[in-house]
Amino acid sequence: MFKAPRGTRDILPQERTYWRYIEEKAAHLCQLYGYQPISTPVFEDYQLFAHAAPDGTDIIKEMYVFKDRSGQELALTAEGTAPICRAYLEHGLFNLPQPVKLYYVTSAFRYERPQAGRYRQHHQFGVEAIGDADPALDAEVIELMHRFLSSLGLSGLSLEINSIGCRQCQPAYVEALKKYYVAFKNQLCPDCKVRLARNPLRLLDCKEASCQEIIAGAPKITDYLCSECQTHFQSVQKYLTELGIACQLNHRLVRGLDYYTRTVFEAKPEGEGVQIALVGGGRYDNLIEELGGKPTPAIGFAAGIERIIITLKDQNIAIPPLPEPVVYVAYLGAEAKLETIKLVSRLRHEGIAAIQAIGDKSLKGQLRQANSLGVKYTVIIGEREVENKTAVLRDMASGEQKNISLSEIARLIKKR
Numbered sequence: 003m004f005k006a007p008r009g010t011r012d013i014l015p016q017e018r019t020y021w022r023y024i025e026e027k028a029a030h031l032c033q034l035y036g037y038q039p040i041s042t043p044v045f046e047d048y049q050l051f052a053h054a055a056p057d058g059t060d061i062i063k064e065m066y067v068f069k070d071r072s073g074q075e076l077a078l079t080a081e082g083t084a085p086i087c088r089a090y091l092e093h094g095l096f097n098l099p100q101p102v103k104l105y106y107v108t109s110a111f112r113y114e115r116p117q118a119g120r121y122r123q124h125h126q127f128g129v130e131a132i133g134d135a136d137p138a139l140d141a142e143v144i145e146l147m148h149r150f151l152s153s154l155g156l157s158g159l160s161l162e163i164n165s166i167g168c169r170q171c172q173p174a175y176v177e178a179l180k181k182y183y184v185a186f187k188n189q190l191c192p193d194c195k196v197r198l199a200r201n202p203l204r205l206l207d208c209k210e211a212s213c214q215e216i217i218a219g220a221p222k223i224t225d226y227l228c229s230e231c232q233t234h235f236q237s238v239q240k241y242l243t244e245l246g247i248a249c250q251l252n253h254r255l256v257r258g259l260d261y262y263t264r265t266v267f268e269a270k271p272e273g274e275g276v277q278i279a280l281v282g283g284g285r286y287d288n289l290i291e292e293l294g295g296k297p298t299p300a301i302g303f304a305a306g307i308e309r310i311i312i313t314l315k316d317q318n319i320a321i322p323p324l325p326e327p328v329v330y331v332a333y334l335g336a337e338a339k340l341e342t343i344k345l346v347s348r349l350r351h352e353g354i355a356a357i358q359a360i361g362d363k364s365l366k367g368q369l370r371q372a373n374s375l376g377v378k379y380t381v382i383i384g385e386r387e388v389e390n391k392t393a394v395l396r397d398m399a400s401g402e403q404k405n406i407s408l409s410e411i412a413r414l415i416k417k418r
């Protein structure tokens with residue numbers, strides 16, 4: 003027997019109701035906030051991701067990279083931002099009034115060790131606002147994220163924020179951090195030893211117990227921000243306070259991807275481990291330039307759909323069910339079957355969700371199926387009904403039955 007590959011999941015119809023719920027809320031809010039939908043391919047030139055995140059970072063190590071039959075090196079989409087920046091440049095979206103505000107739902111592929119809430123294929127709903135450095139845009143994006151989560155019915159979430167500075171001020175902080183860490187070099191976990199050499203900012207979000215005390219004493223990036231980054235961060239926080247959005251300042255928040263600048267933020271269920279971030283985002287003011295464009299500030303977030311579903315279930319949030327079929331059409335005999343085929347087609351044409359009895363079940367078996375489907379009505383056509391051009395209409399709740407002309411069925415059901 004074949005199985006879905008490790009770290010991937012089938013999404014069966016019942017689970018799909020959650021998806022519909024989430025995607026509808028997302029699309030509705032994006033429309034209210036002026037974000038337009040965009041889709042990009044499921045694979046991209048590997049170099050696009052390699053440009054966005056330098057060698058040795060998690061995202062590069064986890065990427066699904068392959069050569070196609072022409073020898074071109076491609077990668078399955080690992081995150082949504084770099085492809086959208088590529089599309090922004092490729093289609094000249096910089097010629098439109100800025101900022102350009104886009105949203106997407108995409109699959110993301112990462113070769114991670116699968117565990118609860120961590121898959122090798124997951125899905126993200128994300129937004130990107132490209133082309134303006136105004137802190138009001140940071141506040142808008144964070145408010146949109148906040149409203150998205152609360153509109154789903156989620157509560158008890160914590161929202162954390164930090165600023166990680168810019169090209170001007172971040173290097174001095176990184177130097178100070180390295181200087182501080184050198185004293186602890188021998189106590190660090192193996193990953194942090196590598197981070198110290200390659201990617202010191204990521205030292206701050208190490209999850210190893212042995213590194214926690216070291217992190218707690220590390221210098222804080224907000225003490226090293228240049229005056230522009232400081233003013234920007236203060237404005238973001240002020241706007242969020244005015245909007246009534248409570249954010250906790252987390253000095254350790256640096257985010258996994260290297261292209262972030264200034265504002266970074268995450269939302270997660272309160273009290274949970276750091277692993278289960280539901281949404282993460284931030285500014286990436288240098289990325290478009292690194293991909294070959296003009297300097298273009300931008301900000302966005304990505305929400306993990308599977309993790310949101312896990313949290314919706316944990317919090318017992320009732321999801322509106324999908325509409326059920328209204329009518330089941332049963333038959334007795336070959337001629338009646340022909341009538342049911344035509345009737346079901348007509349009902350559907352009239353916008354009534356109808357299920358046709360399929361196969362050679364007995365009438366009793368058909369009625370049992372109608373019952374289990376939870377339909378409101380069952381229509382039964384037998385030999386006599388074929389002759390009279392009528393059908394029996396059974397109201398499943400009351401059990402009441404009546405004979406009715408075939409041409410009247412759709413009108414009667416619609417009326418009721």
Ligand code: AMP
Pocket residue numbers: 081112114119120121122123124125126258278279280281282283304305306307308309
């Ligand atoms: P990132 O692109 O790493 O910032 O991730 C954005 C969001 O996607 C996270 O906050 C998670 O909710 C979700 N996510 C990231 N990686 C995974 C994964 N391997 N499995 C499931 N969800 C994930």
